[in-house]
Amino acid sequence: MRRRSTSTATALAVLFSSAALAAGTAGVAAADSARVLPVKSVGDIVVDGVHRRVYLSDPTGGKIVVTDYAGAVKATLTGLPGVTGLALSADSGQVYAAVKGSDRIVSVETQTYTQTASYELGADAPSDLEVVDGRVWFGYGSNLGSLDLSTAEPVVHLDQKADAGFFTGPMLLGSDPAAPGVLVAGSGGTLAVYDVSADGAVLRVKGSMDTSVKQLDLTPDGGQVITSWDGTGNGYGLPAYSTTDLTEVASYPIDAYPNAVAVAPDGSVAGGSFSWYEPDVHIHRPGDLTSVREYDFPNTGDSSGADTLVDGALAWAPDAGRVLAVSVNTAGTYTLRAMTDPTKELPTLKVSAPATSARAKKLTVTGKLTSKVPLAAGTGLTVTRTDIESPNGKTLPAATTKADGSFSFTDTPPAGGKVTYKVSYAGDATHATAVGSDSVQVSRKATALSLTNNGKLYSYGKDVSFTAHLGTTYKNRTVEIYADPFGTDKPKKLLKKARVNSHGNLSATVDMTRDTTVTAVFAGDARYAGKTTKSTAYARARISTSVSKHYRTGRIGSTKYYYFRKNTDPVFTTTMNYYAGRKQRFELEVYYQGRWYDSGSEYFALGTSGKSAVRLEAPGESGIRARMRSSYINGSSGDTVNSTTYGPWKYMAFTN
Numbered sequence: 001m002r003r004r005s006t007s008t009a010t011a012l013a014v015l016f017s018s019a020a021l022a023a024g025t026a027g028v029a030a031a032d033s034a035r036v037l038p039v040k041s042v043g044d045i046v047v048d049g050v051h052r053r054v055y056l057s058d059p060t061g062g063k064i065v066v067t068d069y070a071g072a073v074k075a076t077l078t079g080l081p082g083v084t085g086l087a088l089s090a091d092s093g094q095v096y097a098a099v100k101g102s103d104r105i106v107s108v109e110t111q112t113y114t115q116t117a118s119y120e121l122g123a124d125a126p127s128d129l130e131v132v133d134g135r136v137w138f139g140y141g142s143n144l145g146s147l148d149l150s151t152a153e154p155v156v157h158l159d160q161k162a163d164a165g166f167f168t169g170p171m172l173l174g175s176d177p178a179a180p181g182v183l184v185a186g187s188g189g190t191l192a193v194y195d196v197s198a199d200g201a202v203l204r205v206k207g208s209m210d211t212s213v214k215q216l217d218l219t220p221d222g223g224q225v226i227t228s229w230d231g232t233g234n235g236y237g238l239p240a241y242s243t244t245d246l247t248e249v250a251s252y253p254i255d256a257y258p259n260a261v262a263v264a265p266d267g268s269v270a271g272g273s274f275s276w277y278e279p280d281v282h283i284h285r286p287g288d289l290t291s292v293r294e295y296d297f298p299n300t301g302d303s304s305g306a307d308t309l310v311d312g313a314l315a316w317a318p319d320a321g322r323v324l325a326v327s328v329n330t331a332g333t334y335t336l337r338a339m340t341d342p343t344k345e346l347p348t349l350k351v352s353a354p355a356t357s358a359r360a361k362k363l364t365v366t367g368k369l370t371s372k373v374p375l376a377a378g379t380g381l382t383v384t385r386t387d388i389e390s391p392n393g394k395t396l397p398a399a400t401t402k403a404d405g406s407f408s409f410t411d412t413p414p415a416g417g418k419v420t421y422k423v424s425y426a427g428d429a430t431h432a433t434a435v436g437s438d439s440v441q442v443s444r445k446a447t448a449l450s451l452t453n454n455g456k457l458y459s460y461g462k463d464v465s466f467t468a469h470l471g472t473t474y475k476n477r478t479v480e481i482y483a484d485p486f487g488t489d490k491p492k493k494l495l496k497k498a499r500v501n502s503h504g505n506l507s508a509t510v511d512m513t514r515d516t517t518v519t520a521v522f523a524g525d526a527r528y529a530g531k532t533t534k535s536t537a538y539a540r541a542r543i544s545t546s547v548s549k550h551y552r553t554g555r556i557g558s559t560k561y562y563y564f565r566k567n568t569d570p571v572f573t574t575t576m577n578y579y580a581g582r583k584q585r586f587e588l589e590v591y592y593q594g595r596w597y598d599s600g601s602e603y604f605a606l607g608t609s610g611k612s613a614v615r616l617e618a619p620g621e622s623g624i625r626a627r628m629r630s631s632y633i634n635g636s637s638g639d640t641v642n643s644t645t646y647g648p649w650k651y652m653a654f655t656n
Contacts, residue, residue, distance in 0.1 A: 035071025049318030075113035139171030179222030228258035276305030301329030349436035415526035416444030468520035476525035541632035578610035
């Protein structure tokens with residue numbers, strides 16, 4: 001404890017010191033599932049429809065990652081430096097991978113994900129792969145080779161194309177199981193079509209384009225090669241060239257910048273683009289230059305631009321039921337995205353209900369189902385109403401569309417409050433499902449809800465019963481009572497939730513250690529609106545002060561005094577209910593010529609035990625009488641969780 005000197009000559013201004021001792025829309029669709037991939041790059045993607053697996057090469061990581069359609073990793077094959085191109089055997093039994101870092105092709109068994117063979121090529125850096133009629137074709141540099149696995153001993157054939165020098169860069173390859181003997185190749189602004197039904201690659205046609213080929217694929221009938229190109233001079237698109245003479249027969253429009261194309265077994269076309277602010281994947285039905293679906297990747301990175309499609313990382317599942325794509329964000333995180341029913345149109349279903357309505361009165365809900373190809377009049381729609389009495393939804397009579405896709409139905413809502421009407425279209429062979437909804441606020445009667453003890457003040461720790469009274473309701477007679485003590489360290493707490501008694505009352509007890517807001521809540525029912533009422537009651541602080549260093553006690557009149565020698569320092573220890581940052585106000589008065597005079601006050605912090613000790617310096621003279629008290633002052637004592645409370649006076653007398 002600290003001390004300050006006190007002079008008897010200034011008894012009326014005694015100083016002291018202390019020490020503390022302590023609605024439904026459609027349009028651009030989102031990917032149906034997404035899973036982050038444990039890769040550093042993606043070189044190629046191939047889909048095994050028999051086992052429902054996706055194979056992804058990671059050139060930077062030197063590995064192949066195998067996932068299911070949802071992106072869950074099933075296997076990882078390592079030790080494959082620079083692995084890029086992938087191809088699946090016709091029977092889905094093997095996946096072949098071009099390992100650029102070791103100039104070889106490896107074979108992976110799809111049932112067990114184990115590497116079953118490794119073929120040295122004697123050629124530099126194989127890249128893209130295609131399986132045609134049992135042979136694995138591969139590009140290496142600007143040349144073409146094949147791996148014949150039909151014999152007892154696999155045979156590697158290099159320099160398979162007779163048009164040496166036509167290609168000047170790495171070759172992209174394309175084929176289709178439904179078009180035997182046809183292999184297409186592209187590099188930069190050049191394309192070529194080869195007949196590979198016999199030994200070697202016999203050139204059918206070659207040509208130079210005004211564009212730079214980024215990716216290519218062959219249609220199932222073998223009649224067209226579709227490419228993604230950089231759009232130089234002619235906008236952006238996926239040009240389709242005849243495999244007979246390489247004349248452009250169509251171009252599927254797409255956003256900037258095209259970087260992937262894949263053709264489904266039914267001829268549907270998926271095109272991708274490097275687009276931060278536009279859709280990333282566009283789906284076209286065979287020969288339809290207007291996209292039927294578009295997918296826009298979200299932004300999972302740390303810039304304004306959204307995730308983008310990795311070059312060439314686009315593939316169809318063999319049943320054409322989904323498209324698999326890999327996106328990358330600005331942080332270098334790769335994600336496999338599965339998009340289901342890609343060739344189905346995405347209809348728009350709009351529902352409009354009145355903003356408000358009276359309970360038990362008929363209302364009309366309208367809406368419209370629209371699609372690129374209009375649906376026939378009489379298309380059935382499922383209608384569900386959700387309200388207080390039917391929180392899981394109640395099926396209403398079905399609605400049907402008119403010729404323009406519009407529809408309407410009437411309903412008489414039996415319950416008040418928020419009522420939601422959901423309308424669903426089940427979809428068909430060419431249309432995806434669609435859902436729309438809208439809500440109406442249905443009127444309810446008001447009820448009475450009161451709560452006792454508002455504004456009352458109680459001693460610290462008193463158990464106080466708060467009673468809520470609920471007026472007339474329909475079915476719900478349950479009330480919740482919450483206590484929210486002042487201060488940030490104690491949360492609002494549910495005291496009781498129960499039905500009111502036959503008089504409409506429900507009571508709960510609060511231990512009044514702090515000022516407390518008590519809340520009664522009626523949630524409402526089908527005919528009466530919910531209601532909340534509050535009652536704020538106040539609690540004094542708990543204060544006690546002990547005196548030490550006195551040599552005896554006695555009374556002057558009816559007042560108890562603590563007697564001190566004139567040279568003894570009195571010590572006063574105050575105990576108060578603790579709150580972080582709380583201080584007590586120490587107040588001193590001196591008795592002089594029949595009156596008590598204020599000698600000042602000062603605030604002293606409480607320790608975490610709730611104690612604060614103050615030591616007065618001895619006056620050094622006898623005959624002096626004084627008194628002190630400790631108090632909690634709401635706000636000034638450092639917090640506002642209790643109501644202002646004054647402690648009792650402690651009287652002292654100094655003698656020789």
